[in-house]
Amino acid sequence: MRPNRISLPVLAIAALAALALVACGSEAGGVSEADGDAAWSFTDGSGKTVELDARPQRIIAHATAAASLLSFGIRPVGIYADTPIEDDPGLERFDLEGIEILGETWGEIDVAKAAELQPDLIVADYWPPEDAYSGFEEGVKEKSKKLAELAPVVGAAQGESVVKLIETYERLAESLGADTDSPEIAAEKERFEKAVENFEKVTAEKRGITALAVSPTPDLLYVAVPEHAPELLDFTRWGLEVIVPDDPDQKLPYWENLSWENADKYQPDLLLIDDRNYPDNLRDAEKQPTWESIRAAKEGAIVPWPGYWLHTYADLAEQLERMAKEIEKLDPSLGDE
Amino acid sequence: MAFAATLRGRGLAAGLVALAALLALLCVASIAVGSRSIDFATVVSTLTGEGGGTDTETAVINDIRVPRTLLGLLVGAALGLAGTLLQGVTRNPLADPGIMGLSAGASAFVVLGVALLDIRQLTAYVWLAFAGTAAAAVLVYAIASMGRDGPTPVKLALAGAAVAAGMWSLTTGVVMSDLDALNEMRFWQVGSLAGRNFPVLEQVAPFILVGVALALACGRSLNALALGDESARALGQRVTLTRVGILAAVTILCGAATAACGPIVFLGLLVPHMARAICGPDYRWILPYSVVLAPIVLLAADVIGRFVMSPGELEVGVVLGVVGAPFFVALVRYRDLAEL
Numbered sequence: 233m234r235p236n237r238i239s240l241p242v243l244a245i246a247a248l249a250a251l252a253l254v255a256c257g258s259e260a261g262g263v264s265e266a267d268g269d270a271a272w273s274f275t276d277g278s279g280k281t282v283e284l285d286a287r288p289q290r291i292i293a294h295a296t297a298a299a300s301l302l303s304f305g306i307r308p309v310g311i312y313a314d315t316p317i318e319d320d321p322g323l324e325r326f327d328l329e330g331i332e333i334l335g336e337t338w339g340e341i342d343v344a345k346a347a348e349l350q351p352d353l354i355v356a357d358y359w360p361p362e363d364a365y366s367g368f369e370e371g372v373k374e375k376s377k378k379l380a381e382l383a384p385v386v387g388a389a390q391g392e393s394v395v396k397l398i399e400t401y402e403r404l405a406e407s408l409g410a411d412t413d414s415p416e417i418a419a420e421k422e423r424f425e426k427a428v429e430n431f432e433k434v435t436a437e438k439r440g441i442t443a444l445a446v447s448p449t450p451d452l453l454y455v456a457v458p459e460h461a462p463e464l465l466d467f468t469r470w471g472l473e474v475i476v477p478d479d480p481d482q483k484l485p486y487w488e489n490l491s492w493e494n495a496d497k498y499q500p501d502l503l504l505i506d507d508r509n510y511p512d513n514l515r516d517a518e519k520q521p522t523w524e525s526i527r528a529a530k531e532g533a534i535v536p537w538p539g540y541w542l543h544t545y546a547d548l549a550e551q552l553e554r555m556a557k558e559i560e561k562l563d564p565s566l567g568d569e
Numbered sequence: 570m571a572f573a574a575t576l577r578g579r580g581l582a583a584g585l586v587a588l589a590a591l592l593a594l595l596c597v598a599s600i601a602v603g604s605r606s607i608d609f610a611t612v613v614s615t616l617t618g619e620g621g622g623t624d625t626e627t628a629v630i631n632d633i634r635v636p637r638t639l640l641g642l643l644v645g646a647a648l649g650l651a652g653t654l655l656q657g658v659t660r661n662p663l664a665d666p667g668i669m670g671l672s673a674g675a676s677a678f679v680v681l682g683v684a685l686l687d688i689r690q691l692t693a694y695v696w697l698a699f700a701g702t703a704a705a706a707v708l709v710y711a712i713a714s715m716g717r718d719g720p721t722p723v724k725l726a727l728a729g730a731a732v733a734a735g736m737w738s739l740t741t742g743v744v745m746s747d748l749d750a751l752n753e754m755r756f757w758q759v760g761s762l763a764g765r766n767f768p769v770l771e772q773v774a775p776f777i778l779v780g781v782a783l784a785l786a787c788g789r790s791l792n793a794l795a796l797g798d799e800s801a802r803a804l805g806q807r808v809t810l811t812r813v814g815i816l817a818a819v820t821i822l823c824g825a826a827t828a829a830c831g832p833i834v835f836l837g838l839l840v841p842h843m844a845r846a847i848c849g850p851d852y853r854w855i856l857p858y859s860v861v862l863a864p865i866v867l868l869a870a871d872v873i874g875r876f877v878m879s880p881g882e883l884e885v886g887v888v889l890g891v892v893g894a895p896f897f898v899a900l901v902r903y904r905d906l907a908e909l
Contacts, residue, residue: 450764451761451884452763490880491605491881492763522629522633
């Protein structure tokens with residue numbers, strides 16, 4: 233159903249593109265119109281190809297996608313987020329001056345305000361298990377979903393790898409006219425590559441250690457399913473094997489839900505704990521009588537895990553460096569059992 | 570006549586004892602079974618202090634299931650009584666701490682406290698919940714009192730529904746826009762007995778015990794109120810004072826229960842009707858029956874919730890909603906709602 237949704241916006245886009253040209257013409261120092269004639273086409277993370285008569289200029293992006301675009305020098309005109317922007321670790325390093333904020337609550341997007349921005353492209357992560365882009369998932373208000381009527385939606389998939397996700401956004405940024413070969417971006421990439429090398433070295437020293445990615449709450453212990461958490465698949469690729477839970481929730485396959493009685497079902501050497509509400513979630517977990525039935529918890533082998541938000545080389549590098557340091561500090565006998 | 574009344578009294582007393590025995594059985598079940606399977610011999614040896622289980626099994630039994638069961642007993646009794654008192658004092662068979670917006674008020678205040686004042690101590694949650702319950706009660710009563718005919722049962726129910734809806738959207742609004750509140754407060758939208766353990770139990774137990782004692786003393790007053798305000802006055806009741814006293818007991822019971830477990834709906838609605846079906850209109854019997862019946866329903870629902878989603882669990886609030894909704898429909902459909 234979703235791929236077909238594009239046909240309507242494509243029709244509408246002819247009109248919008250005309251509007252955009254008018255808008256560009258009236259702006260001082262407007263963008264070069266030479267590219268205006270070139271057809272623009274992009275195949276995104278869902279496999280969908282969007283074709284437009286002109287390269288999109290006015291972009292509305294979901295917060296995580298916005299971070300990635302900003303890192304490659306593409307400034308969206310509007311951002312919608314699931315949580316307050318000021319708490320967003322991915323957007324921390326960017327100056328958002330002049331960018332319209334269209335929502336800071338999951339499922340609520342100010343579409344009227346978005347329409348005023350006259351966007352010609354909407355960029356948001358694509359979630360394969362839900363077959364939906366951020367902002368258009370089940371549960372989002374129908375009113376908010378009308379955002380899709382303003383412009384076509386593209387995005388990188390929250391699929392097999394954060395690196396691949398970032399590369400998709402890099403490709404998108406390039407197609408939108410960004411110079412992705414700038415020295416700053418090259419420096420970030422280099423730092424990232426070094427961070428991976430170092431991470432691999434550190435995990436190789438602790439050969440065969442396993443990790444379990446968890447998000448504790450007062451009711452349940454949620455165990456992340458790596459298949460739907462690209463950074464966890466990357467960690468495994470780089471030498472930190474993340475355990476795959478065997479009984480994911482059927483409705484929300486991102487997690488297996490364990491009651492606290494069953495907290496010891498998996499016994500990893502290391503616990504990766506969701507950093508989105510850390511350290512509150514650790515405090516909640518420590519209140520549970522069975523938290524320490526997980527040996528790694530008892531031994532304090534707990535490292536925060538950047539859950540689902542890594543979208544730039546800079547953040548990826550920084551988090552890998554931090555995690556490597558913390559893993560290095562762990563008991564050397566870890567994983568011997 | 571007097572002889573018949575005595576006989577009936579004996580029968581009801583025997584029924585109460587039988588239900589208490591059933592409750593005791595359910596407590597055993599609640600400790601013996603759960604989403605983790607532990608064999609019964611180990612459960613018994615752990616409870617008697619002989620050990621025998623692994624450390625994890627001991628922790629599960631002593632530190633999870635025992636406090637969870639005790640919490641179920643207390644919160645069940647509290648909500649059952651709160652519902653009975655509310656139905657009695659408003660003479661409204663649809664009154665329930667959930668439907669009247671009291672649980673929603675308690676939740677909303679706790680969530681606001683967390684989001685706006687950054688309150689994180691359990692001690693404070695209890696007081697926030699009291700304040701929220703009381704605020705919702707006053708609001709409902711004030712709205713229902715508008716107009717010349719005063720707070721009629723129908724107006725109370727409507728005002729309750731409106732306040733409940735308002736409080737819910739407040740809670741949802743805050744929870745959705747504040748990440749901390751969202752994470753801390755996931756259970757403020759659906760009530761649950763899971764993960765509370767001894768610290769929570771110790772915190773709310775004194776309040777609930779006081780509330781239960783207060784409530785059990787209200788039987789005679791409720792009987793008088795059931796005759797209507799005029800008759801109650803003629804019987805020497807100070808109607809307004811009695812109402813305020815009863816609502817205070819409801820606030821303590823509902824506030825403490827919500828602070829411990831989040832909003833649990835339908836229990837307060839269901840239990841008084843069950844009690845009334847067994848013992849007729851005498852609140853001196855309805856109240857003690859509510860104390861025993863409510864934990865039976867709550868613990869049974871909680872035990873069911875531990876199985877249906879294994880290895881996870883379904884919140885007791887959800888189980889009760891599933892059981893309670895059809896009951897609510899049946900009630901509206903088959904019973905004469907004007908009979909209170």
